[in-house]
Amino acid sequence: MVNEPGKTPDTMDKKGITRRKFILGTILVAIAGALGSLFSLLKVLAPSKKGSGYVSTISPGDVLVYATGSKIGMEIKASSMNAGDAELVYPKGKSSNPANLVQVIKLSEQDFKAPTNVQLTDKGFVAYSAICTHLGCTVSWVKNQNSPDASYTECFCHNSIFNPSRGDLVEGGPAPIPLAQIGVRVNNDDTLSFTSDFTGPIGPQV
Amino acid sequence: MFKWFDERLELKKFKEKFLSKTFPTHPTFLIGEIALFSFITLVVTGIFLGLLYEPSTKMVSLFGAMVPAAYASVVRIDLLPMGMLIRRIHHWSAMIMIAAILAHLMRVYFTSAYRNPREINWFVGLGLFGISLFAAFTGYLLPYSNFSVTATSIGYYIAKSVPWIGNWISTLLFAGDFPSNATVPRFFFLHVMFIPFLLVSLIVLHMVILVKQKHTEPAVNRTKKESQNGKRLIGIPIWPEQAIISIAFYFFLLFVIVLIATYIPLNPIESYGPPAAGTPVMRPDWYFLIVYGFLKLIPGDLSFSIFGGKITPETIGGVIFPTFLILVFALIPLLDRAKQPQHYISNPLHRPFMTALGITGGVFLTMLIVSGYIDVLKIAPKTMILYVVLATAAAGAVSYSLLRVYNRNKNGGKNV
Ligand code: HEM
Numbered sequence: 001m002v003n004e005p006g007k008t009p010d011t012m013d014k015k016g017i018t019r020r021k022f023i024l025g026t027i028l029v030a031i032a033g034a035l036g037s038l039f040s041l042l043k044v045l046a047p048s049k050k051g052s053g054y055v056s057t058i059s060p061g062d063v064l065v066y067a068t069g070s071k072i073g074m075e076i077k078a079s080s081m082n083a084g085d086a087e088l089v090y091p092k093g094k095s096s097n098p099a100n101l102v103q104v105i106k107l108s109e110q111d112f113k114a115p116t117n118v119q120l121t122d123k124g125f126v127a128y129s130a131i132c133t134h135l136g137c138t139v140s141w142v143k144n145q146n147s148p149d150a151s152y153t154e155c156f157c158h159n160s161i162f163n164p165s166r167g168d169l170v171e172g173g174p175a176p177i178p179l180a181q182i183g184v185r186v187n188n189d190d191t192l193s194f195t196s197d198f199t200g201p202i203g204p205q206v
Numbered sequence: 207m208f209k210w211f212d213e214r215l216e217l218k219k220f221k222e223k224f225l226s227k228t229f230p231t232h233p234t235f236l237i238g239e240i241a242l243f244s245f246i247t248l249v250v251t252g253i254f255l256g257l258l259y260e261p262s263t264k265m266v267s268l269f270g271a272m273v274p275a276a277y278a279s280v281v282r283i284d285l286l287p288m289g290m291l292i293r294r295i296h297h298w299s300a301m302i303m304i305a306a307i308l309a310h311l312m313r314v315y316f317t318s319a320y321r322n323p324r325e326i327n328w329f330v331g332l333g334l335f336g337i338s339l340f341a342a343f344t345g346y347l348l349p350y351s352n353f354s355v356t357a358t359s360i361g362y363y364i365a366k367s368v369p370w371i372g373n374w375i376s377t378l379l380f381a382g383d384f385p386s387n388a389t390v391p392r393f394f395f396l397h398v399m400f401i402p403f404l405l406v407s408l409i410v411l412h413m414v415i416l417v418k419q420k421h422t423e424p425a426v427n428r429t430k431k432e433s434q435n436g437k438r439l440i441g442i443p444i445w446p447e448q449a450i451i452s453i454a455f456y457f458f459l460l461f462v463i464v465l466i467a468t469y470i471p472l473n474p475i476e477s478y479g480p481p482a483a484g485t486p487v488m489r490p491d492w493y494f495l496i497v498y499g500f501l502k503l504i505p506g507d508l509s510f511s512i513f514g515g516k517i518t519p520e521t522i523g524g525v526i527f528p529t530f531l532i533l534v535f536a537l538i539p540l541l542d543r544a545k546q547p548q549h550y551i552s553n554p555l556h557r558p559f560m561t562a563l564g565i566t567g568g569v570f571l572t573m574l575i576v577s578g579y580i581d582v583l584k585i586a587p588k589t590m591i592l593y594v595v596l597a598t599a600a601a602g603a604v605s606y607s608l609l610r611v612y613n614r615n616k617n618g619g620k621n622v
């Protein structure tokens with residue numbers, strides 16, 4: 001083959017499929033194929049896990065125990081709490097599931113207003129999920145020393161504020177929905193136990 | 207000995223070709239070096255930490271309490287002579303590296319060094335910025351304290367809130383649900399192997415492009431060159447002058463970082479404790495405050511769905527807003543184009559629009575950082591939104607008018 005100056009044999013024939021185009025095409029197909037076949041690896045990297053998110057395993061009758069502090073794991077006594085107090089609690093023996101984390105609050109009985117479900121409260125005790133519905137931090141209790149019934153629940157991550165006497169409605173901040181309520185009862189031996197399931201969805205609403 | 211190596215590696219040629227390249231001098235050209243040197247410090251201290259760290263959430267006993275092995279290993283690092291210092295140097299270097307990247311980016315922006323032909327390096331730089339944030343995010347989790355777990359779980363739910371593919375992304379990144387035992391090993395690998403590898407590759411690319419395209423020069427060099435009829439860059443050679451400045455500068459930076467790390471505690475995991483039911487009052491490192499502040503401002507009732515994808519406030523604050531920011535940054539060299547290759551830095555005072563735009567953006571982001579503190583400042587989110595808008599608008603109007611006036615006076619009353 002005779003080479004014209006400046007031209008390689010495969011660019012001489014401009015019409016149809018040139019050698020260069022063919023090779024380029026093959027390379028592209030090969031790369032696409034190779035990458036495409038590797039794509040299935042992503043499936044392996046992401047273990048398939050169903051039921052992600054918060055699923056509580058609380059059943060009615062479970063006794064409330066402290067979830068934090070020095071008395072962690074011990075049964076909580078109703079008489080130890082005054083109006084304006086709150087504690088983080090777990091159902092006894094089920095502390096390994098973070099979805100079970102609950103904030104139990106003592107207020108004055110006449111304080112409860114709709115949409116609090118008064119049936120699910122007992123002697124001023126009311127309980128709500130403690131997992132912020134925004135991005136899943138644990139909520140905290142902001143106690144008002146002067147008027148205990150004006151205490152409220154706040155998530156310190158992005159300052160969502162929940163009103164415990166009004167069904168933990170969102171009073172400020174980015175949380176999309178209230179913390180779900182769960183029934184509690186004071187037992188004869190001064191312990192507390194759950195009486196229902198959560199009334200609504202718990203955990204971050206994403 | 208030099209001869210022995212030279213015969214084999216042609217060091218002389220390397221010296222002539224590369225080491226004698228010129229580096230223009232301007233104090234702001236050292237900002238990028240702060241980022242580079244902080245990264246070197248991160249690698250060195252990171253290797254030390256990596257030798258002693260245990261990437262596992264298996265429960266082990268530490269002083270009689272059962273805690274995750276990762277947490278126990280970091281507590282043990284803290285108890286070593288200088289161990290806590292090394293951890294703090296690592297963490298402080300991360301903060302400084304990201305600050306330096308941002309300052310470097312601002313330098314490039316205000317001097318318009320991103321224009322033709324340097325757009326590619328602007329994109330590489332943005333990539334470095336994003337990946338460094340990712341490095342810091344994965345590093346956060348490793349000590350597996352109560353703080354780590356809270357911070358990471360916020361990131362987890364932000365990843366999940368990506369419309370359509372959120373579950374897929376979060377599962378891939380966090381190796382399943384979070385918290386779960388699989389996340390720490392995966393983050394450990396990402397943090398100490400994968401991300402450093404990406405960073406090193408991009409840094410090398412950044413440098414190669416820089417050497418190939420040559421650094422921009424201060425504008426005074428233009429007149430100097432024209433009077434001398436010269437063509438080459440005016441500056442100092444890489445070896446020995448620039449190298450000596452850099453080495454001295456590195457040790458000065460190291461000195462400052464060690465000084466800060468010695469006196470200012472950071473991430474005291476012993477006081478947060480291992481993961482527990484309660485959430486500590488927490489605020490992320492400064493570079494995440496922008497998104498964190500934004501998350502605090504958006505009201506919670508903004509959810510809606512389109513085409514089966516759910517858009518929540520978290521999607522807006524944690525996904526759409528950061529993506530939007532990155533897009534804006536990426537668009538700058540595509541919108542402010544130059545037909546001819548530019549080789550001199552511009553004086554920001556002579557570019558009223560772009561400079562005012564930069565100041566406005568800076569004030570906006572700073573106000574979002576302030577929004578991260580509305581709980582301390584006792585400002586309601588709605589009021590804060592008003593402040594953010596007002597401050598941003600004021601910054602834009604004031605800086606633009608002042609710059610216009612300045613340029614008009616300089617040009618003897620003529621408008622530019
Ligand atoms: C080759 C590079 C690196 C290695 C080998 C490395 C290694 C490590 C290790 C083993 C830890 C866990 C121990 C501890 O928490 O103290 C850690 C934590 C951390 N790393 Fe890195 N790292 C590297 C680069 C980076 C980079 C580039 C950044 C950020 C830009 C970064 C930011 C962090 C942060 C914020 C922590 C948490 C520190 C703390 O507990 O206070 N690291 N790193």
Ligand code: FES
Binds near residue numbers: 133
């Ligand atoms: S996680 Fe509770 S307000 Fe954001």
